[in-house]
Amino acid sequence: MDTKSGKYYLPSPSGWPIKGSIALLCLLAGVANWLHSQWYGPYLTAFGFVMMIYVVQGWFGTVIQENRDGKLHPHQVEQSFKLSMLWFIFSEIMFFSSFFAALFYTRFFVLPDLGGQTSVSHILLWPDFQPAWPLMNNPDPANYIGPLQGMGAWGIAAINTLVLLTSGVTVTIAHFGLLKNRHTVMLVSQLATILLGITFLALQLHEYGEAYFIKNLTLSSGIYGSTFFMLTGFHGLHVTIGTIGLIVIFYRMMKQDFSPDNHFAFVAVSWYWHFVDVIWLLLYVFVYWL
Template identity: 50%
Template structure:
């Protein structure tokens, strides 16, 4: 138990070991699935279920302890530092993929086309029809429909999704202002709008992927363009989904009367994460779709 003068020491918890079991089972199932084992998919489902149970149990314990007044100011600082470092790790995660896109597009492709010092003097050393232009599909008929694909344009679903995410950043900020002013109706309305916009983004991205695979010949196996496009947008879509789930939980807690103007870090953490997702999407829209 924390007091104003005592450092908080967490009690013995069973959830970390449950989470480890779930992750290990999920990984083992995935490895077996990749190697063609029939038990792989079953292990993956079991591992995923264990993880979901762990998340509900662990976060439920933290919520109950927070609402009961167990945590002191030192714990609040620890939570904030933990969330800051978590978001920093996510920044590094996406930086690696943006770096891969930069290397392939700005350095590797021009070099292979003999642009600059040290490039190949003869493109036939790669393949006869190679041209140093982006997007490139790689050698011969790799991926796509008969080796051809249509790059994803910026003005359409991507532009709509950009508007959706920018708007959601405004609605979550408006909800925060309501919380700081002890206006619970504004808090709830802002969260409902943000959650609706977040899941709308995911639905639009699903539609975009369907069009890419069925109509445009653009897949994860369509050369370096396809792999960088789907890795960046796919992982971002996963983060939008996670963020929307976080905000949904925050909405349900708000409906139950949780949070006040002085104590609401769970809301702030979800809002920080959502703004991070917004910023990453702006980078994606500019460097993946537009340029």
């Protein structure tokens, strides 16, 4: 039975954490074995993915129902949610920092070293290698065929930057509408944010097709291809998750789940969306522009 300690709501013991752990284990193990061409890899991945959807739907549904029952209103509960979300975003910052670190290490340490600017090892290994970024000609072109062309800063990348910056404005307007009890402003702005997120993903998918089939830029085309797709791919995954979160919030807005003093679910998703915006700005500068 649910109990209360003072004004702090204490939920009953839940099986969702262990179910989520099993889902993550199956998903990651499935992907790893799929990459190693094990026959059961795709099946284990599919099972983990379906189970993860089940866990997210059930766990979040439980918390939403607790909020509707008025159990999550105390200040202490909201503070715990805020701290949890901040720690989650911090973990995401560390996640992307590792990929940016790989990019910077490659560009400012590995390439100069292989090109003979900091050592003489290139004389024995690849005497004809010329360091440049984007890297079109790899040190060992027999095994890693370089791309025909790099990804430019203008075109789709610039449009997507404008799309995400605009979405940051619209989600802020939606928050303003929620705080001021302007229902129409809130819904229209939230819907606009969702459509902008979908637009970003559609444009990125088009860009990937151009990279693969026209510019021959793939994950196997050397360090430039691998860093490009790791950074932009994981960012695209986060945009997908953020867009799904925005859609769920939009549904809850229509159900009138939120009020000016009780809407942390919206705040959490908007924080996540602004984080996605900032990461894209860094990506645009360091992956596309410089």
